[in-house]
Amino acid sequence: xxxxxxxxxxxxxxxxxxxxxxxxxxxxxxxxxxxxxxxxxxxxxxxxxxxxxxxxxxxxxxxxxxxxxxxxxxxxxxxxxxxxxxxxxxxxxxxxxxxxxxxxxxxxxxxxxxxxxxxxxxxxxxxxxxxxxxxxxxxxxxxxxxxxxxxxxxxxxxxxxx
Amino acid sequence: xxxxxxxxxxxxxxxxxxxxxxxxxxxxxxxxxxxxxxxxxxxxxxxxxxxxxxxxxxxxxxxxxxxxxxxxxxxxxxxxxxxxxxxxxxxxxxxxxxxxxxxxxxxxxxxxxxxxxxxxxxxxxxxxxxxxxxxxxxxxxxxxxxx
Numbered sequence: 001x002x003x004x005x006x007x008x009x010x011x012x013x014x015x016x017x018x019x020x021x022x023x024x025x026x027x028x029x030x031x032x033x034x035x036x037x038x039x040x041x042x043x044x045x046x047x048x049x050x051x052x053x054x055x056x057x058x059x060x061x062x063x064x065x066x067x068x069x070x071x072x073x074x075x076x077x078x079x080x081x082x083x084x085x086x087x088x089x090x091x092x093x094x095x096x097x098x099x100x101x102x103x104x105x106x107x108x109x110x111x112x113x114x115x116x117x118x119x120x121x122x123x124x125x126x127x128x129x130x131x132x133x134x135x136x137x138x139x140x141x142x143x144x145x146x147x148x149x150x151x152x153x154x155x156x157x158x159x160x161x162x
Numbered sequence: 163x164x165x166x167x168x169x170x171x172x173x174x175x176x177x178x179x180x181x182x183x184x185x186x187x188x189x190x191x192x193x194x195x196x197x198x199x200x201x202x203x204x205x206x207x208x209x210x211x212x213x214x215x216x217x218x219x220x221x222x223x224x225x226x227x228x229x230x231x232x233x234x235x236x237x238x239x240x241x242x243x244x245x246x247x248x249x250x251x252x253x254x255x256x257x258x259x260x261x262x263x264x265x266x267x268x269x270x271x272x273x274x275x276x277x278x279x280x281x282x283x284x285x286x287x288x289x290x291x292x293x294x295x296x297x298x299x300x301x302x303x304x305x306x307x308x309x
Contacts, residue, residue, distance in 0.1 A: 012237035013244075016228065017221055024220030025213075028193065035193050039201075039212040062194060 045142070047126060048133040052140045057150040060085075060114050060143040064156070070107055072115045072132075074124040075147065083157040085116070085150060093127040100135065107132075112139040119146035168303035174292045175229050175304075178242060181289070182226030185268050189219035199266025203252050204259070221245070229296065232305025239297035246290040253278050253286065 028034040042053045063069035064086065071088035073080050080090045089106045091099050107113060113132060115125035125142045132140070143150070151157060189196040197215035200206060206214060221241060228238040249267070256263055257278050265278050 009236050009240055012234055013240040016224055016234060016237055016241060020220040020224035021217040023224070024190075024217040027190075027220070028216045033191065033193060035197060035212050035216065037213050037216070038209050039197060041208060059194075 045126070047129045047140065050133055050138060050140065052129060052142055054144040055114075055141050056145045057143060057153050057155060060116070060141070060150070061153075061155050063112070063114060063141075068111055070111045070113055072103075072107070072113050072125075072128060073147070074115055074117045074128045079118075079147075081159065083151065083159050084147065086156050086158045091128055091132075093124045093131070096128060096131045100131070107137070109136050109138070111137075112141060113137060114141045114143055116143035116146055116150070119148045120144050122146065167299065168301065171296065171300055172304045174296050175232065175235070175300075178239075178289065178293050178296065179226045179228075179230030182222045182242060183230070186219040186223035186226065188268060189215070190223065193219070196266065199264065202261070202263040202266065203256050204261065205252055205255060218245075232302070233307045235300050235302065235305060236297055239293055239300065243290060243293040243297050246286055246293055250283065250286040250290060253282055257283075 025037075028037075042055055042059070044051050044053045046052065060071075064071075071085045072091050073084045073088040074092055075084075076092060077090070080088075080092075084090070089103045091103045113129070115129050117124035125144075129140045129142065193212075193215045196219065197212050200211045200215055201208060222245065225238040225241045225245075228234050229242065253265060257280075261278070263278060265282055267282075
């Protein structure tokens, strides 16, 4: 009799498990916060021996205002001043050494730096990451989809100078 | 009024049910963050972590609500007891491996829910015993439905 009762409890527990798992899968499917069912590690590149994940604007936006993360805008000055990721530090590859003096106080060596340029076709973020790795920074991510994807996704932007 | 076992049972159900509902809320709203927490434990194959992050908080929520209102109380307690056991083993494993990670129990990595340590084991064991108490001794008092 006890075995039957125990079996009954297990069966009902399994039913609850399956019902709420299915509910979770359904909500995830329709939710804007939804994630892929199967996780695949982000593609990455290697810069001066450091593995750098290549992320998209949605993944990058999760680190907006998060302590320990800093955005670095590597585009041309006029485009940076027009609009950029809120709080992003301006550091273009052209005169990176001069600009780095201004940018350095905003970039902690322990931070993970999220660099971006226009989109997947520009290499400015990689070039600046290469320079920063020589300056002692060790943790980078590159928002490969670029600022154009950030803006068209409706993510927040600001146009203040830094 | 004399405190009886059924009053303790109600208290245990409110505690465990309420805690699981609370714990599930942040994970349901931020599945990507919870998936990162799961990956930090380095137990599951990476490919599985998202599906666990999607489903587990809903099981926590469902079992928590059922426990609180007293519907399918013992099956819910079985689920919660099993989850607490798995969480405990995962935390002990992470501690033993020397992983310096947040527990991810009630919030995201980066937010302060604290690094895993012996106090976390103690908390989990206490909850495990409370949940097991419901599983083995619930008689269906103060419940919307009998067992």
